[in-house]
Amino acid sequence: MSSKTDSPPSYEDALQHPKSNNYPFQTQHGAPLPPPPSYSSSPGACLSPHSYWSQGGVYPQASMCPGAGFSLSAMPIPTLSAGLPASSPGEMDDFFSNQWESTSIRHAFIRKVYLILTVQLAVTFAVVAVFTFVHPVKLFVITYPAIYWASYAVFFFVYCILICCKEPRRRFPLNLVLLGIFTIALSYMAGSVSSYYQxxxxxxxxxxxxxxxxxxxxxxxxxxxxxxxxxxxxxxxxxxxxxxxxxxxxxxxxxxxxxxxxxxxxxxxxxxxxxxxxxxxxxxxxxxxxxxxxxxxxxxxxxxxxxxxxxxxxxxxxxxxxx
Known part of the structure; x- marks a missing residue:
């Protein structure tokens, strides 16, 4: 049988002379419970379960850890099957927002291209219709083929500028002016060829x-x-x-x-x-x-x-x- 010294102290003695080394979870009367362990981005900053018992069973206070709150910087971030980081809802929202913006930009680009293309084709087929259905114009085009070759030279020159030179192709309004000249030249060529057919x-x-x-x-x-x-x-x-x-x-x-x-x-x-x-x-x-x-x-x-x-x-x- 154990002696009295080994038995737990009475409630009054425990209040006056606490023995935290023998009873790790004993606290003073009315004192709050110890706070839970705080996580940090530094893996060795907080105590491990082994060091918990080596220090008398006392949890480290929040001030012992340099960072308050758990950080993902020291952990590998899992990825989805598509390779997207699943770190936080905010980053996923940013990703889908960027995807939507990219799609909207592409759709606006397609609409702009087809709008310009519609104007070009309207001009070209209007010229073709005039050269085909208006008999005096048809005779004029056939009589003066030199205009066709001049338009071909303009067509080739402007085409080389628009294809080979990025700066004129992207500078507004120079790009639209060059494209307009190119459209008129190619429209005259198409109309001239059409005038020779029924x-x-x-x-x-x-x-x-x-x-x-x-x-x-x-x-x-x-x-x-x-x-x-x-x-x-x-x-x-x-x-x-x-x-x-x-x-x-x-x-x-x-x-x-x-x-x-x-x-x-x-x-x-x-x-x-x-x-x-x-x-x-x-x-x-x-x-x-x-x-x-x-x-x-x-x-x-x-x-x-x-x-x-x-x-x-x-x-x-x-x-x-x-x-």
């Missing part, structure tokens, strides 16, 4: 071009196939089209072969339709490659050139078919 062939070409453009736009916004990763193949196709065009021009200069002319025009229409798909997906921006939202002039220019070339190639096919 009215029926021009109308058919306009209708087919509109159907192709609408179908390509809907396809690009719906498909999951990434055509932006096929830029090398499209470059090869463009080189082949150039070679076929040179060979066709040489052959047709000696003897006109309708089926050869139609074949070349059909190949050209198909290749430029693929270019239209490629540039439209660059515009949308949810593929491997994308156009910067600052390049709205470049986006409108690319789509416009593709559509006009599709129209001219289809016009050659329809013109050869209606002869």
């Amino acid at each position: 009215t029926k062939a021009v109308i058919i070409a306009m209708g087919i071009t509109a159907i192709v453009c609408i179908a390509v736009t809907v396809f690009c916004f719906q498909t999951k196939v990434d055509f932006t990763s096929c830029g090398g193949l499209l470059c090869i196709a463009a080189v082949l089209l150039m070679i076929i065009g040179i060979v066709t021009a040489i052959v047709l200069s000696f003897k006109y072969v309708p089926w050869l002319h139609m074949l070349y025009a059909a190949i050209g229409a198909i290749i430029y339709t693929l270019f239209l798909v490629y540039n439209t997906q660059l515009l949308i921006g949810n593929r491997e490659l994308a156009i910067s939202p600052e390049e709205y002039i470049y986006g409108a220019l690319s789509l416009y050139v593709d559509i006009v070339h599709i129209f001219l190639f289809i016009l050659q096919v329809s013109g050869a078919a209606t002869e």
Whole structure:
């Protein structure tokens, strides 16, 4: 049996002479409970369970830890399956806000490009209609082909500036002025070519071009196939089209072969339709490659050139078919 000295003290003795070393959880009467341990970003700042007992069973006060509150800086942050940090709701809100802002910027960019493209196509097809349906204008264009070559020189010069020089392409209003000159030059060229064909062939070409453009736009916004990763193949196709065009021009200069002319025009229409798909997906921006939202002039220019070339190639096919 243990002695009296080993037995617990009476309540009055405990109040006068507390023995915290023997009874770790004994506190003075009326004193508040010790605060819970405080966490810190420094792993060794607070006591471990082993050091808790080595110091007489007394929890460290909050002032013993340098930082109040638990910090994530010393812990690995778990990530979601998409690689997003799951650190706090605030950071997740910021991420989704940035995603929404990026999407809204892209949508505004697409609307701006298609607005500019609509104006360009309206000007071009208005010129084509005048050169086709107004007989005196049609005769004037055919009589003075030098204006066509002058417009071609302006077209090529401005096109090189807009494609190769970033500063004029992005500086407002210089970019719109250059794009307007380019549109007028290419519209005159398209109208001059249309004046050599029958009215029926021009109308058919306009209708087919509109159907192709609408179908390509809907396809690009719906498909999951990434055509932006096929830029090398499209470059090869463009080189082949150039070679076929040179060979066709040489052959047709000696003897006109309708089926050869139609074949070349059909190949050209198909290749430029693929270019239209490629540039439209660059515009949308949810593929491997994308156009910067600052390049709205470049986006409108690319789509416009593709559509006009599709129209001219289809016009050659329809013109050869209606002869």
